[in-house]
Amino acid sequence: MSRGKNNKQDKKIIVGKFGSVCGIGWIRVHSYTENARDIFNYKPWFVRHKECWHQFKVAIWKQNNRSMLTKLESLNLQKDRNWLTNCEIFVDSRSFPQLLEDEFYWHELLGMQVSTVYGRKLGIVTSILETGSNDVLVVSLRNASKEKEWLIPFLEGSVIKKIVRGAQKIEVEWDPDF
CATH class of the missing domain: 2.30.30.240 (PRC-barrel domain)
Structure with a gap:
């Protein structure tokens, strides 16, 4: 069994949320996936902000103590990342692996x-x-x-x-x- 918290063709599923900015170019990621690192397997990420969808690609990520940090392509300045704090991370449900008939998300x-x-x-x-x-x-x-x-x-x-x-x-x- 896998987790993901009804148009099946273009359904965006919440898989985590952004935390605070950290250092130069980094932002914390809180994953809701069963295996926390799996959030980085789903691409691209979407964020809904002020009624608009924004799409992001993960440039790089790392584990830092108990936190996971990521750098997003095209967002380097701190002011560009601040608005992401506490925003939920969505992915397209079609990016999840296909399951057997008796399995489900x-x-x-x-x-x-x-x-x-x-x-x-x-x-x-x-x-x-x-x-x-x-x-x-x-x-x-x-x-x-x-x-x-x-x-x-x-x-x-x-x-x-x-x-x-x-x-x-x-x-x-x-x-x-x-």
Whole structure:
């Protein structure tokens, strides 16, 4: 399983964010990828700033203690990099490796309809929480009569019974009253 936090053809996925500028030409990078260094395998990077998309190429990167630093092509002056602080880094989902039929990226689960094995609709996946031991699907139901939210552990086999990517559906063994 791989992580990435619905037009599949041109969908940009958040893979990290920029931190503060550091030294001459460097800026800190906080990666959200499962293996932190993998963020540098995805090219190019996109940043949304003031309602505009900006595209960047990584010129070079390095590990510095617990931080990762990068230099971006065409951004050398500190004033040119300051606006990037706290901006999220996006990549095109097409840059991710192709997965097998029974594999998926977390971002593909967002928006999927969740129902119990008995056919009761619970809602849609609105987010995924990483808890350490196992991840948790946040499933929300919102309609005119009620709002309800379930936190469903992502345990394949015991709780998550079936994921049908094409139909955008997830089937779970879950008590809706829990």
